[in-house]
Amino acid sequence: MQISDKTLSAWEKKGAPKEKRGWWDIAALVNWRGRAVGIQGGPGAEADKLAADTRLKQARAAIAEQELRIKSGELISVVLVEERLTEAFGSIRTSMMAIADHVMTEIYSQYPELAPQVRGLIDTYVREGLKEVADSGRFCAPASRRPAKKQVDALEEVLKRVFQKIKPDEPMTVSQWAAKNRYMSSEETSRPGPWRNEIVPYLVDIMDAFNREGVEKIIFLKPTQVGGTECGINIVGSIIDQRPTYYYCLPDDETLKEFSADRLQKVLESNRCFDGKYQRGDSKDTMLRFAGGFCKFWQCQVANGFGFVVIGLINEVFPWDFGLLWQSLIGSVIITACEFITGVIVNIWLGLGVWDYSTLPFNILGQICLPFSLLWIIISCLAIILDDYLRYWIFNEEKPHYKFV
Numbered sequence: 001m002q003i004s005d006k007t008l009s010a011w012e013k014k015g016a017p018k019e020k021r022g023w024w025d026i027a028a029l030v031n032w033r034g035r036a037v038g039i040q041g042g043p044g045a046e047a048d049k050l051a052a053d054t055r056l057k058q059a060r061a062a063i064a065e066q067e068l069r070i071k072s073g074e075l076i077s078v079v080l081v082e083e084r085l086t087e088a089f090g091s092i093r094t095s096m097m098a099i100a101d102h103v104m105t106e107i108y109s110q111y112p113e114l115a116p117q118v119r120g121l122i123d124t125y126v127r128e129g130l131k132e133v134a135d136s137g138r139f140c141a142p143a144s145r146r147p148a149k150k151q152v153d154a155l156e157e158v159l160k161r162v163f164q165k166i167k168p169d170e171p172m173t174v175s176q177w178a179a180k181n182r183y184m185s186s187e188e189t190s191r192p193g194p195w196r197n198e199i200v201p202y203l204v205d206i207m208d209a210f211n212r213e214g215v216e217k218i219i220f221l222k223p224t225q226v227g228g229t230e231c232g233i234n235i236v237g238s239i240i241d242q243r244p245t246y247y248y249c250l251p252d253d254e255t256l257k258e259f260s261a262d263r264l265q266k267v268l269e270s271n272r273c274f275d276g277k278y279q280r281g282d283s284k285d286t287m288l289r290f291a292g293g294f295c296k297f298w299q300c301q302v303a304n305g306f307g308f309v310v311i312g313l314i315n316e317v318f319p320w321d322f323g324l325l326w327q328s329l330i331g332s333v334i335i336t337a338c339e340f341i342t343g344v345i346v347n348i349w350l351g352l353g354v355w356d357y358s359t360l361p362f363n364i365l366g367q368i369c370l371p372f373s374l375l376w377i378i379i380s381c382l383a384i385i386l387d388d389y390l391r392y393w394i395f396n397e398e399k400p401h402y403k404f405v
Contacts, residue, residue, distance in 0.1 A: 026054050078158060085162040087276060093166045094277065094291040096126050101243050101293075109349060116213060127168045134167035169242070174207035177238040181273040187266065188230070195234070200227045210235050217356065229259075233267055240290050241273050260285045264295075320398075323405040324381060331380025336373045343367030 012018055017028040030050040069075040104119035111118075172180065175197050182195035197204050209218050222228050265288065268278040279289040288295040318327055344367060346354050358366030388400035 026050075026057070030054060078154070082158050082162060085159075086165045089162055089166045090276060091291055093130060093168060096130060097123075097168060097243065098293055099126060120213070130166055130168050134163045134165075171211075171242065172238070173211045174234050174238045175204045177241065178207070178234040181241065181271060182234060182237065182267075183271050184230075185266070185270055188263075200230075203227050203231050207231055207234055210238075229263065233264060236264060236295065237267060237271070237274075240268070240277065240293070240295065257285045260288065264288070320401055321403055324384065324402045325405050327384050328377045328381040331384065332373055332376035335376040335380065336368050339372075340364065340368045 008016070008024070011029075011033070016032050017025060019025050033050060066075065070077065100119045100123035103122055104115045107118065108115040178195040179197050184192050184195060186192040191199075206218065206220060209215050220228055220231070265280075265283075265285075268274045268288070268290075269280070274290070277291045279291070282289045343355065344365070347356065347367060348365065356366045357363040357369040357372065360369040360371055362370035385400065385402075391397040392399050
């Protein structure tokens with residue numbers, strides 16, 4: 001309010017109310033001035049201006065006081081409270097929704113037929129419980145310190161929105177999830193934008209097979225560049241978003257890192273449904289962490305790699321006149337034995353299902369089979385020759401020469 005000291009002194013001589021030396025009651029002064037111009041606090045231009053200035057000063061003082069109380073920690077922003085509570089309740093929901101899958105993973109190796117039923121039962125109870133909490137959650141202020149009704153109503157509105165965040169979404173199939181949440185960037189496709197199932201209708205049934213009860217294995221026989229990788233990414237994304245617990249296996253270290261860093265992580269960072277779930281700072285190429293679970297990448301070449309190392313060591317024992325065919329047969333036996341032992345541990349005991357030959361002829365427990373054992377003969381022969389020539393080129397050992405039988 002721009003009023004000079006000279007004007008105030010003149011008003012004081014005319015009877016303007018004054019609290020004490022240097023202090024004035026603005027409201028009383030406004031009323032006095034209104035009467036002085038003939039309008040009792042009325043609509044006179046000067047009185048209106050003084051009243052408006054008074055309200056502005058009072059509002060600024062109230063805001064300054066509120067900011068001071070916020071800085072001192074006495075008050076907390078409603079927006080901040082809602083954000084933090086939403087984040088906390090969202091984490092609770094994610095962890096609760098993952099219980100069924102974690103239990104199934106623990107009991108599957110001992111009770112493979114019962115595990116899916118247990119998972120379904122736990123999932124149903126968890127969903128019903130979360131829905132009940134979301135629908136009935138209310139704020140009850142303690143009687144000893146009950147806020148004003150306006151504050152209670154405002155807080156209840158905030159909590160109502162927060163409690164809704166704990167309500168589980170209706171389960172979606174992989175194709176439904178992709179259509180709702182997946183966004184394809186220009187780095188992934190020549191037609192960037194939301195995922196459209198109608199463009200790749202042949203992938204819908206393959207993706208949705210992942211959600212069908214009783215399906216334990218999906219075999220996708222395909223050519224290149226038909227969306228197979230994107231199909232796998234949609235499956236992984238659907239699990240991270242809806243059922244956060246998962247393992248993903250790839251054949252070698254280079255493919256593993258390329259898929260994780262160049263494909264999957266970019267999808268997790270560019271799609272909004274993973275906001276607050278994907279924990280980038282705690283993740284590595286071989287282990288992606290997210291709320292309620294993780295995505296672990298394993299190499300599946302342990303058995304064969306160990307087998308080829310043994311072949312290289314045995315290669316030093318046999319003389320040059322020992323037939324190459326017999327060396328290859330021994331190598332095939334070694335690889336097959338390593339594959340069987342690894343398969344029993346990884347696939348049968350741990351239940352990871354990295355490979356399964358049960359549909360191929362002459363298999364044993366689905367872990368080894370005759371067609372692959374014959375293939376190992378050819379690969380062993382190539383490995384033996386390569387090992388001999390590497391020793392010749394690098395270590396100046398004897399130049400390789402062979403007898404076939």
